[in-house]
Each structure stands twice: as C-alpha cells, then as structure tokens.
Amino acid sequence: MTPIPTLTTPRVTLRAPKLADFDALAAFYAGPRSRHVGGPLTREQAWRALAGEIGHWSLRGYGRWAVEERASGGFAGMVGLWFPEGWPEPEIGWTLIDGFEGRGLATQAALAAREHAYGVLGWSTAISLIASANSASQAVARRMGARPDGRFTHERFGEMDIWRHPSPGDVADGGMEAYA
Amino acid sequence: MPRDIPVIETRRLILRGPEPGGYPDFKATFTSYRARFMGGPLNPYESWMLYAAEIGHWKIRGFGMWMIHDRQTDETYGMAGGWKPAMWPEAEIAWVIWPDAAGKGFALEATHAARKYFYRHGGWEGAVSYIDPKNLDSIRLAERLGAVRDPDAQTIDGNDAVYRHPSPARLEGTQLNHGIEMEIGHYADPLFKPKGWAID
Structure with a gap:
C-alpha cells in the first residue's frame, strides 16, 4: 500500500489517519457542522x-491527512487531496472538527497539502468544492488565493461552488506568505 | 502503509488485497441489482468510496476482504474475507461473487480459505455471517460452510439473520472440513466429465 508521508508546518502535523481519530471524527459527523460535507452521518457511516x-x-497515491495541532497534540480534522469517482477534478479539501475551527489551522494544513500536490505530485491546477452556505470554508479558500470558477452538482452532496486555486506558477510568483 | 495484506493461494484461486485494477469489476456488481442484499445498488461515488473503505478496513482492523482472482488468468470473481465496521456486533466472514462467476464453487473455495486463515493466523475463535433472509444463495453457502442460524445472536439492525460458523475446534480435521474440501475438489476436478458433446 502507498505509504502516507508526514508533513509538518509551524502549527500542525499532517499524518496518516488512524483508528484513534475515529471517535472525534464520528462526533463531528454526528453534529450540525457536518451538514456542508455530506453529514450528518451515523457512527457506522463515519467509520466507513x-x-x-x-x-x-x-487507490490514488494521495489522499487526506489527519491533522494534528502540534501545541495540544489533538486531532483537529482531515485535510488533503481528494479525488473519488465522480469528482470533476482532484481537489484540495479540508474538514475541521468542532473546537479547532477559526484559528487558521485549516489554511495552514491546506497550504501544505497544496504544496505537496504541486511540488511532489506535479499537479498543474487544483480546485476546492465548497457548499454555497459554508462561509467558513470559503474564507479558507479566499485566504489561499482561490477564486470562484463555476458550479458542480454531485449526486450525493448536491450543488457546490468550484473554487480554483492559483496555479503552481502563480503560487511561486506570489510566494506562499502572500496567502497565509 | 506498514501492514501488507497477506496473499492466500488455493487450488484454483489467489486471494489478494483490493487493488486499483480490480475496481471496475467491483463497481459493475455493486452498482447493479446483484448488490441488493449488500446495501446496494450503489451510485458510482458510493461504490468507489466503499472500495476505498475495503482497503482502509485492512489498515484499521488488520484484516479485511480479499479480492478473488483466477490463478491462471488473474481475472477477478468476487471478494471474500473478514468484515467488521463500526456497529457490527461480531467479526463477520463475508463474500460476494460477481454474477458471471456464480455457480462454480469460487465463493466456497475462497471463503473456506479465508476462514481457515483467520482461525490459524488471526487468532479468531469463531465468526458469524450477517445475511439478508431473502439472500438464499448466501444462506446456502453459509450452510455448506457448516454455519448454523443463531437466533439468539445480536443482529446488525434486525433485518439480517445471523449464521454462526463452526469454531476452529469443530472445523480443523473434522468430517465437516473434509466434506467442504471434497465439494471444492469436485468443482476443481469434476469426477464425471463429459468426454464430448453429441453433434446432433
């Protein structure tokens, strides 16, 4: 199986997901904040x-990492590269569990994931799919320099906005710090 | 990932972990009516995520479902192995055979080998299978494997019948085991082969 690399930023570590993350993830998916990302899910659905x-x-050679806040060691959510069947293009996705939102952790983790996609995997572009009502997630996309670029309707998640990230060249020109 | 999925070889089959190349066959069955007893038919997104979950199950539990391949051609015939997502009362022995590959004893051969593997190498003391009561083919297979309906066992959601497999002691070296292997042997090497077909 594909080894899952570990990425480190000043405030978060991106590492392989493990069973110890499950209870926190299931609690998030049972709660109202999961409504923008296909929830609520039962515990059994969350396990799957x-x-x-x-x-x-x-299956893809990439995926989403479990994000750990370095200061507390706490599991903060799932961030990374996502391309299941039926997705319009590979995307950069982020989900923070309750209690870790609003502190810039998603942005920092998603920037590390984008750097991995552009630098290691050689992606030439990337999108993020975000529900129109999910203003917190839109703020993350904006901070990363992404711009709205059409809409996409998914058979299960419904209608979502496509946010287009700056290309590898634009990111290199502007420098990561321009968006952080 | 640190844990590599073991490979099991049987007379006609080779069982390997789910690989990207096996997905189209998995999808064909799980998006079809054939999947009606297994939570389907699924849409393409659900079927892809379930296939991914089959792989993740190995990582989380240390056991899971193998893809059944033909030893000679590598063609896939279905899946068999262990399954225990959240909310499953006990570890399950599960199987699915693609519609085109049914009736050749592949599920029996693969599931018998998988169960033996869990008993010998996984430390399993027993197992159950959760089966939709309308799924007569699967109930027949459970019975051929020596499993018996356990009306007192906890079900997943009340819509499934629980079949309890014989324990390792009741299987290893017993007449039951011998009978299963003889049945597999007859599929692999039929005693009565037609020597030809009448032309008219």
Whole structure:
C-alpha cells in the first residue's frame, strides 16, 4: 500500500489517519457542522468514511491527512487531496472538527497539502468544492488565493461552488506568505 | 502503509488485497441489482468510496476482504474475507461473487480459505455471517460452510439473520472440513466429465 508521508508546518502535523481519530471524527459527523460535507452521518457511516479516507491513498497515491495541532497534540480534522469517482477534478479539501475551527489551522494544513500536490505530485491546477452556505470554508479558500470558477452538482452532496486555486506558477510568483 | 495484506493461494484461486485494477469489476456488481442484499445498488461515488473503505478496513482492523482472482488468468470473481465496521456486533466472514462467476464453487473455495486463515493466523475463535433472509444463495453457502442460524445472536439492525460458523475446534480435521474440501475438489476436478458433446 502507498505509504502516507508526514508533513509538518509551524502549527500542525499532517499524518496518516488512524483508528484513534475515529471517535472525534464520528462526533463531528454526528453534529450540525457536518451538514456542508455530506453529514450528518451515523457512527457506522463515519467509520466507513474513515476507512475510505485511508483506502483513497491506496487507490490514488494521495489522499487526506489527519491533522494534528502540534501545541495540544489533538486531532483537529482531515485535510488533503481528494479525488473519488465522480469528482470533476482532484481537489484540495479540508474538514475541521468542532473546537479547532477559526484559528487558521485549516489554511495552514491546506497550504501544505497544496504544496505537496504541486511540488511532489506535479499537479498543474487544483480546485476546492465548497457548499454555497459554508462561509467558513470559503474564507479558507479566499485566504489561499482561490477564486470562484463555476458550479458542480454531485449526486450525493448536491450543488457546490468550484473554487480554483492559483496555479503552481502563480503560487511561486506570489510566494506562499502572500496567502497565509 | 506498514501492514501488507497477506496473499492466500488455493487450488484454483489467489486471494489478494483490493487493488486499483480490480475496481471496475467491483463497481459493475455493486452498482447493479446483484448488490441488493449488500446495501446496494450503489451510485458510482458510493461504490468507489466503499472500495476505498475495503482497503482502509485492512489498515484499521488488520484484516479485511480479499479480492478473488483466477490463478491462471488473474481475472477477478468476487471478494471474500473478514468484515467488521463500526456497529457490527461480531467479526463477520463475508463474500460476494460477481454474477458471471456464480455457480462454480469460487465463493466456497475462497471463503473456506479465508476462514481457515483467520482461525490459524488471526487468532479468531469463531465468526458469524450477517445475511439478508431473502439472500438464499448466501444462506446456502453459509450452510455448506457448516454455519448454523443463531437466533439468539445480536443482529446488525434486525433485518439480517445471523449464521454462526463452526469454531476452529469443530472445523480443523473434522468430517465437516473434509466434506467442504471434497465439494471444492469436485468443482476443481469434476469426477464425471463429459468426454464430448453429441453433434446432433
């Protein structure tokens, strides 16, 4: 199976998901904040979602990492590269569990994921799919320099906005710090 | 990932972990009516995520479902192995055979080998199978494997029948085991082969 690399930023570590993350993830998916990302899910559905996150790495060679806040060691959510069947293009996705939102952790983790996509995997572009009502997630996309670029309707997640990230060249010109 | 999925070889089959190349066959069955007893039919997104979850299950539990391949051609015939997502009361022995590959004893051969592997190498003391009561083919297979309906066992959601597999002691070296292997043997090497077909 594909080894999952570990990425480190000043405030978060991106590492392989593990079973210890499950309870926190299931609690998030049971709650109202999951409504923008396909929730609410039962505990059983959330377990399959976690297993699916891990299997995504094997099928695509990339996937979403479990994000750990370095200061507390706490599991903060899932961030990374996502391209299941039926997705319009590979995307950079982020989901922060309750209690870790609003502190810039998603932006920092998603920037590290984008750097991995552009630098290591050689992606030439990237999108993020965000529900129109998910203003917190839109703020993250904006901070990363992404711009709205059409809409996409998914058979399960419904209608979402496509946010287009700056290309590898634009990111290099502007420098990461321009968006952080 | 640190844990590599073991490979099991049987007379006609080779069982390997789910690989990207096996997905189209998995999808064909799970998006079809054939999947009606397994939570389907699924849409393409659900089927892809379930396939990914089959792989993740191995990582989380240390066991999971193998893809059944033909030893000679590598063609896939279905899946068999262990399954225990959240909310499953006990570890399950599960199987699915693609419609085109049904009736050749592949599920029996693969599931028998998978169960033996869990008993010998996984430390399993027993297992159950959760089966939709309308899924007569699967109930027949459970019975051929020596599993017996356990009306007292906890079900997943009340819509499934629980079949309890014989324990390792009741299987290893017993007449039951011998009978299963003889049945597999007859599929692999039929005693009565037609020597030809009448032309008219």
